[in-house]
Amino acid sequence: MQITIIGVGYVGLVQAVGLADFGFNVTCIEKDKEKLRELKFGRVPFYEPDLEDLLRKNLKRNRLNFTDNYLDNIAQSDVIFICVGTPPKKNGESDLRFVDQVSKEISNKIKGYTVIVSKSTVPVGTSRRIENILKKKNSLKSFDVVSNPEFLREGSALEDFIRPDKVIIGCRTIKAEKILKKIYKPLNRPYVVTNNETAEVIKYANNSFLATKITFINEIADLCENIDAEVETVAKAIGLDGRIGPKFLHPGPGYGGSCFPKDVKSLIYQGKKNSIDLKIVKAVDKANELRIKFLVKRIKKILNNKFNNIQIGILGISFKPNTDDIRKSPGIKLVRDLSKTKAKIKVYDPQAMKNAKKELNKTIEFCSNEYEVAKNSNLLVIVTEWNQFKNLNLFKIKKIMKKPMILDLRNIYSKEIEKNGFYYYAIGNN
Ligand SMILES: NC(=O)c1ccc[n+]([C@@H]2O[C@H](COP(=O)([O-])OP(=O)(O)OC[C@H]3O[C@@H](n4cnc5c(N)ncnc54)[C@H](O)[C@@H]3O)[C@@H](O)[C@H]2O)c1
8 A cells, every 4th residue: 555645744754654664655745845855864853752763764664755746656645644734824713725735736646546634633624625626636536535633742642653542534435444444453443433524523622622621720720829729639639530530630831732722723713613602612712821921920929020130040942841842832932921021031941942042032041951041040930841850950950049949830849849948839839
């Protein structure tokens, strides 16, 4: 079976490398020339643990091929995975420009029966939209469009590819279903087979529900902070209820990344378009949007309303650990808001410095480790829970900070460190 992946970003590349490792021949079509060059040399253009090793292994085995050439490759493909981005427009609607471009591009090139799989997160009705584009050039309809949404988490993407909780196959024919099941057979995971439209909703409902859980525990944390209660204990206790479950109940600086914020907004837009007011989802979006403002106010309070002659050190810029992705990262938002004050800001992230430098203004001081950030700071804010921030040399930190104050937005440490002379502030526990 000849498989083609179009768009090799975080999702497409993991899919390509994973399927090649299962033994399939995979051709990747990517329009970004710089990315293409890196990949051909076996270099992953972003940070994702273990991905580069597996990429090199499968390049050596000649199972992976990278190109920008649609013409020579689409006709030979049995299955084409569309993995291009679907960024948000200003009004929350998903921008389907890239999906449309790809559909048009392949519409006059597919030959023989071909399955076109949408792995990109796309609003309800997009399978139909792709079908309609393809039909214009393929009156005999020698294709099927499948919706097969992706649920990987950056930072553990390969693990999630190999062991997903579920594989969603939204399709209209048994023929297409069988082909997808053949591809995913090595995974041996539960399938949910349904129509395309249901599959499309599943992805948005899934992400919006997780965003809701995060936002909910953040609100409970804010309450706990004011009433001498401990949010971690609340989260643990409610998580032990089998109907709730423990995951995604960690309070923090709000959800970020390239998926949750845009998927929540897109779902709201899809509701509006269908005259359905998704009140819960709207509230989640609003609460998350206000989260950083709330935290800036908290920082102001910790600093006694004074930013003059104050240095704030920020640990962590990526939206979560083990990735260099800073798209919609709370760390970026926080630094931007703090840099509007008079405080001097220093930042460090183990992987995201290159991206952070492109995104943040030049008044920020970019450091090469956590201790450089701490040096002369009045307040150290832990924003991303990288492992290396879990084991800081607190003795050293205390010595080099101007005032040993830590605001721990991930609740990595506890009040215990006050015994070492720190002023410690966490989320939902005062
Ligand atoms: N990143 C995640 O964690 C994640 C998880 C699940 C689902 N998704 C969804 O998967 C989709 C892709 O996300 P991503 O993070 O991989 O995006 P990305 O921006 O990292 O990658 C998309 C790639 O597609 C390429 N591309 C765009 N148009 C093209 C064209 N016409 N021909 C060839 N290549 C083209 C881009 O150059 C880019 O490299 C999105 O819809 C996203 O919502 C992402």
